[in-house]
Amino acid sequence: MTIDEACVECIINQSVKVAKALHADESLSNELISTVTKMSRSFSYSDTPPEIASYVYEKMALIAHKTDLYDEVKELSTKKALSFVPLLEKELSNSKDKLLTATKIAVAGNVIDLAAEVEFDLEEELEKIFYTEFAHNDFAFFExxxxxxxxxxxxxxxxxxxxxxxxxxxxxxxxxxxxxxSYMVRGNPIINDVTLKEAKEAGFEKICEVVDSGVNTPGFTYNRANSYAKELFDTADLVISKGMGNYECMSPSHRRDICFLLKIKCSVVAASLQKEVGDIVCKVV
Incomplete structure (x- = not known):
């Protein structure tokens, strides 16, 4: 997926969100917003939204003198997610369809997106996710x-x-x-995307292989990945892609057998999927 006019406005708005997350003073806030606004005038419409974001966030990080712009917010997001684990474990243990329940849990977590056009409440999503049907429903094919x-x-x-x-x-x-x-993460901090640091802290290495993709985009951009990540992506029997950024980067992809699991949080992705903002998606290509 390449960007359109709506993406430009969304990316400019992300500079406002970054300023708030950093508790930036007026001078820094103005510099962040004006810089991104100026950059937006030369965005390439042949790039995906995550590719554009990589340039923008690299520039904002330089201006703010901070490697991880959302480090504090990410810590809070992790703590909040962990607080729901006992409830979700109970839901799983009582489930008559564990795969469907676990898949819905994975999709519900996708609302934690600091770059989205529309924001959703995690607690509210978890309350209704188990009763919400996939708007695009390839779950039987996925299974x-x-x-x-x-x-x-x-x-x-x-x-x-x-x-x-x-x-x-x-x-x-x-x-x-x-x-x-295998669980693949970003190569460096970008927006609030998961990196090797957070995956290790959560203990992923105890349950699966953890792979640093090497990409600097908020989505898996194949041509920016390291050689091992490319090989793994090409040879896996099934790729499960989480979230909008990955969908934007992998639509289209050179390979088949990708299952996209996401919550639609912007009008551009909604149009691409021919669904509505707020819908949940399980799409196998």
Missing amino acids: KKLQSAKSVLVVGDNVGEHIFDYMFIQTLKELYPHAKY
Whole structure:
């Protein structure tokens, strides 16, 4: 997916969000916003939104003299997600369809997105997710793919959401123990996306292989990935892509057997999927 006019406005608005997250004074706030606004005039419409974001966030990090612009917010997101784990574990243990329940949990976590056009409340989403149908529903096809897959790559998205991804992978391992599982993260801090640091802190290495993709975009941009990440992406029997950024980067992709799991949080992605903002999606291509 390449950017359109709506993406430009959204990316400019992200500079406002960064200023708030940094508790920036008026001078720094003005510099961040004016710089991104100026950059927006020369955005390439052949780039994906995550590729544009990589340039913008690199520049904002330089201006703010801060490597991880959202480090404090990410810590809070992780703590909030962890507070729901006991409730979700109970939901899983009582479930008659553990795969569907775990998949819904993984999708619910996708609301933790600091770059989205529309924001949703995590607690509210968790209360209704189990009663919400997928607007695009390839779940039966997804389940069939899992039954035969010998290698499964989960491409992570946001911090906080990764806690629910952990539960998701645990359930996949319980239901389909014959497969090898890998969890792919970003190569460096970008927005609130999960990196090796947060994955290790959450203990992912205890349950699966953890892979640093090497990408500096808030989505898996194949041509920016390191050689091992490319090989893993190409050879996995099934790729599970979490969130909008990954969808934007992998639509289209050179490979098949990708399952996109996401909550639609912007009009551009909604139009691409021919669904509505707020819908949840399980799409296999």
